Amino acid sequence: MHFRHLTKKSEKENILxxxxxxxxIILFLLFLLFITFIIALVQGVYEISFxxxxxxxxxxxxxxxxxxxxxxxxxxxIWEIRLPRxxxxxxxxxxxxxxxxxxxxxxxxxxxxxxxxxxxxxxxxGAALAxxxxxxxxxxxxxxxxxxxxxxxxxxxxxxxxxETPIIMLILAGVIIGSIFAAFVSILKYIATDAALREIVFxxxxxxxxxxxxxxxxxxxTVFVCFLLLWFFSWKLNILSMGDEEAQTLGVNxxxxxxxFIVIATLITAISVSSVGIxxxxxxxMPHAARMLLGPDHRYMLPAAAIMGGIYLIxxxxxxxxxxxxxxxxxxxxxxxxxxxxxxxIRTKGKGSFVG
Amino acid sequence: MLKIENLNFAxxxxxxxLNNISFEVEKGRLCGLFGPNGCGKxxxxxxxxxxxxxxxxxxxxxxxxxxGKSVKEIAKLMSYVPQEHKPSFPxxxxxxxxxxxxxxxxxxxxxxxxxxxxxxxALKLVGIKQLAEIPYNQxxxxxxxxxxxxxxxxxxxxxxxxxxxxxxLDFSNxxxxxxxxxxxxxxxxxxxxxxxDPNHVIWFCDDVVVMGNGGLVAVGxxxxxxxxxxLDKIYEKVCSVESIKKTKVVYPREFSKIDKKNxxxxxxxxxxxxxxxxxx
Numbered sequence: 001m002h003f004r005h006l007t008k009k010s011e012k013e014n015i016l017x018x019x020x021x022x023x024x025i026i027l028f029l030l031f032l033l034f035i036t037f038i039i040a041l042v043q044g045v046y047e048i049s050f051x052x053x054x055x056x057x058x059x060x061x062x063x064x065x066x067x068x069x070x071x072x073x074x075x076x077x078i079w080e081i082r083l084p085r086x087x088x089x090x091x092x093x094x095x096x097x098x099x100x101x102x103x104x105x106x107x108x109x110x111x112x113x114x115x116x117x118x119x120x121x122x123x124x125x126g127a128a129l130a131x132x133x134x135x136x137x138x139x140x141x142x143x144x145x146x147x148x149x150x151x152x153x154x155x156x157x158x159x160x161x162x163x164e165t166p167i168i169m170l171i172l173a174g175v176i177i178g179s180i181f182a183a184f185v186s187i188l189k190y191i192a193t194d195a196a197l198r199e200i201v202f203x204x205x206x207x208x209x210x211x212x213x214x215x216x217x218x219x220x221x222t223v224f225v226c227f228l229l230l231w232f233f234s235w236k237l238n239i240l241s242m243g244d245e246e247a248q249t250l251g252v253n254x255x256x257x258x259x260x261f262i263v264i265a266t267l268i269t270a271i272s273v274s275s276v277g278i279x280x281x282x283x284x285x286m287p288h289a290a291r292m293l294l295g296p297d298h299r300y301m302l303p304a305a306a307i308m309g310g311i312y313l314i315x316x317x318x319x320x321x322x323x324x325x326x327x328x329x330x331x332x333x334x335x336x337x338x339x340x341x342x343x344x345x346i347r348t349k350g351k352g353s354f355v356g
Numbered sequence: 357m358l359k360i361e362n363l364n365f366a367x368x369x370x371x372x373x374l375n376n377i378s379f380e381v382e383k384g385r386l387c388g389l390f391g392p393n394g395c396g397k398x399x400x401x402x403x404x405x406x407x408x409x410x411x412x413x414x415x416x417x418x419x420x421x422x423x424g425k426s427v428k429e430i431a432k433l434m435s436y437v438p439q440e441h442k443p444s445f446p447x448x449x450x451x452x453x454x455x456x457x458x459x460x461x462x463x464x465x466x467x468x469x470x471x472x473x474x475x476x477x478a479l480k481l482v483g484i485k486q487l488a489e490i491p492y493n494q495x496x497x498x499x500x501x502x503x504x505x506x507x508x509x510x511x512x513x514x515x516x517x518x519x520x521x522x523x524x525l526d527f528s529n530x531x532x533x534x535x536x537x538x539x540x541x542x543x544x545x546x547x548x549x550x551x552x553d554p555n556h557v558i559w560f561c562d563d564v565v566v567m568g569n570g571g572l573v574a575v576g577x578x579x580x581x582x583x584x585x586x587l588d589k590i591y592e593k594v595c596s597v598e599s600i601k602k603t604k605v606v607y608p609r610e611f612s613k614i615d616k617k618n619x620x621x622x623x624x625x626x627x628x629x630x631x632x633x634x635x636x
Contacts, residue, residue, distance in 0.1 A: 017450060017454075017472045017475075017476075105445075108444050108445075110445070235458070235461070235466065235467070236458075238447070238451070238455060239455055239458055241444045241445055242444050242455065243442065243444065245407055245436075245438065246436075246438065246441070248405070248406075248407065248427055248431075249405060249431060249434070249435060249436040250431055250455055250456065250458045250459065250511070251427055251428040251430070251431030251432065251458050251459030252427065252428075252458060253426075253427040253428075291445065291446075295446070295447070295448065295451075295491075296445035296446055296447050297447065297448075297451055299466070
C-alpha cells in the first residue's frame with residue numbers, strides 16, 4: 001500500500017519534467033526526412049515515373065532479383081547518380097548542423113558557425129592548391145581535408161595561453177588563420193589559368209555534382225558515429241554552455257570537454273567541406289531552427305538539428321539539380337532559401353529565443 | 357564542515373592577496389564572509405573551488421583534503437553561486453536546476469528519475485516552482501539568482517559558497533535570500549556567503565569571518581565580532597553600532613554625532629550628502 005502510494009506520487013512528480021512533446025517532434029522530423037528522401041529520389045532532369053524508380057530501386061536491393069528485369073539506364077541514374085548524391089547531402093547536412101550546434105554551445109555564442117575556426121579557409125586553400133598544381137597532391141579531397149584540419153590546429157595553438165584556451169582568443173585566432181588562408185587562396189586565384197580559376201570558384205560555391213558511392217562510404221558512417229558520440233555527451237554540452245567556471249563547479253572539466261567537442265565537430269566539418277566544398281548557412285541556421293522548435297537542451301536539440309540539416313540539404317540539392325537544365329551550385333541555394341527563413345524565425349519567435 | 361588552514365595566495369609574487377588564512381565552519385551553520393572591496397573574498401572562494409591553484413595551506417571538507425581531487429569529486433563536495441551569472445541559451449528554469457545533478461550522474465547520457473525528483477525538491481525549497489517552465493534568461497536578476505541557488509541546492513554538496521548573493525536584489529528579496537540560506541544550512545550543509553552589508557551578517561549569520569587587506573581580522577559570532585573596534589580596523593571611522601530591539605544595527609558614524617534636535621536638519625541635508633557621494 002505504501003509502495004503504491006509512492007509510485008503514484010513519482011508519476012505525478014515527473015509531469016514537471018515532461019519531454020514527450022520533444023520526442024514526438026523528433027519522430028515527426030524523422031518521418032519528414034523519410035518522405036523527403038522518397039520524393040527526392042523520384043525528382044531529376046531525366047524523368048522517370050514514381051513506379052519505375054521504386055521498381056528499379058527494390059529490384060537492385062533484392063539479391064535474388066533478376067537484373068534483366070530492370071531498365072539499365074534507370075538503374076544507373078537511380079543507383080549511381082541520384083542515390084549517392086542524396087546520401088551525401090544527407091550526411092553533409094547532418095554534419096554541418098551538429099557541428100554548428102556544438103560550436104555554438106561550446107562558445108556560448110549563437111552567431112558561431114562551423115567555419116569559425118578557419119576550417120573552410122584552410123580547406124579552400126588545399127583544394128585550390130590541388131587544382132592549380134594537380135601533380136602535387138594525391139587528390140583534391142585529401143588536400144582540402146589536410147589543410148582544413150591544419151588551419152583549426154593552428155588556430156588552437158595560437159589561442160592557447162598558459163594551458164587555457166579562452167573562447168575569445170579562439171575566435172580571434174580563427175579569424176586570423178582564416179584571413180591568412182583566404183589571402184593564400186587569392187594568390188592562387190591570381191596565378192591560376194582561366195580553367196583552373198573557374199574550377200576554384202566553382203568549388204568554393206559548393207556542390208554535390210561528383211558524389212559517388214566512395215564518398216558515401218567515407219562520410220556517412222563517420223558522420224553517424226560522430227553524431228552518436230556528440231549526442232552521448234550532449235548533457236555535458238549543456239553544462240559547458242553555462243561558462244567555464246560554472247561548468248567546473250558542476251563537475252565538468254571545461255578544457256577537457258571543449259577539446260573533445262571541438263575535435264569531433266572539426267573532424268566532421270572538414271570531411272564534409274573537403275568532399276563537397278563550402279556550403280554556407282546550414283551550420284548557422286539549423287541549430288537555431290532546432291532550438292526554436294525544441295528549446296536549447298542539447299539532448300533533444302542535437303538530433304533535431306541533425307535531421308533538419310539532412311532534410312534541408314536534400315531539398316536544396318534536389319532543387320539545384322532540377323530547377324534548371326544545368327546545375328546550380330548548392331551553396332547559392334542554401335543562402336537564398338536560408339536567409340529569409342531565418343529572418344522569418346527571428347521576426348515571429350522574437351528575441352527571447354536567442355541569448356538574452 | 358569546512359576547514360581552511362594557512363592558505364596563502366598571490367596573483368603576483370610581490371603582492372600577496374591572501375595571507376595565512378585559517379578558519380573553520382561547522383556543519384549546519386551559515387557563515388558570513390565580510391570585508392571591504394578588493395580584500396580577497398572572491399579570491400578565497402576561487403582558491404577553495406580550485407579555480408586558482410594556491411601554493412601553501414590546505415582546504416579540508418569533512419577532513420578530506422581537496423588537493424588532488426578530480427573536478428567531479430570536488431563538485432560533489434562544493435557548490436558555487438557566482439556573483440553574476442551571464443545567461444547562456446534560454447534553458448528552462450527546471451533544466452538549469454537539473455544541471456546541479458551533473459556531478460552525481462551515473463551514466464553519461466541522461467538524468468534519472470531521482471535526479472528530477474531532487475531538482476523538483478530544490479525548486480520547492482527555494483520557492484520558485486511556479487517558474488519551472490519559463491526560460492531562465494527571461495527572468496529578472498533576483499529571480500535568476502534564486503534559480504542558481506536552487507541549482508546549488510540540487511547539487512547536494514557538503515559546502516555551498518555564495519559570492520555576494522544579495523548584491524543585485526531589492527530589500528525584501530535580500531531578506532528572502534538570507535532566510536533561504538538559513539534554511540539550507542539547517543538542512544545540514546555548510547553555507548559560506550560573502551557580503552558587504554554588516555547588518556546582514558548580524559541579522560542572519562551564525563558565524564562571521566572578517567577580512568581586511570591581505571588577512572583575517574576576526575572570526576567568531578557576529579553579535580560579538582561586528583563592533584565598532586572591528587569595523588574601524590577595516591573601514592576607518594565610518595561606522596557606528598547600536599543595539600535596537602535585541603539586535604545590533606550598523607549605521608554611518610556621522611549620524612551618531614547628531615542629537616535628536618538636529619535630526620530634522622539632517623534629513624533636509626541628506627539630498628546634499630547623496631549628491632556629494634554621487635560625485636565621488
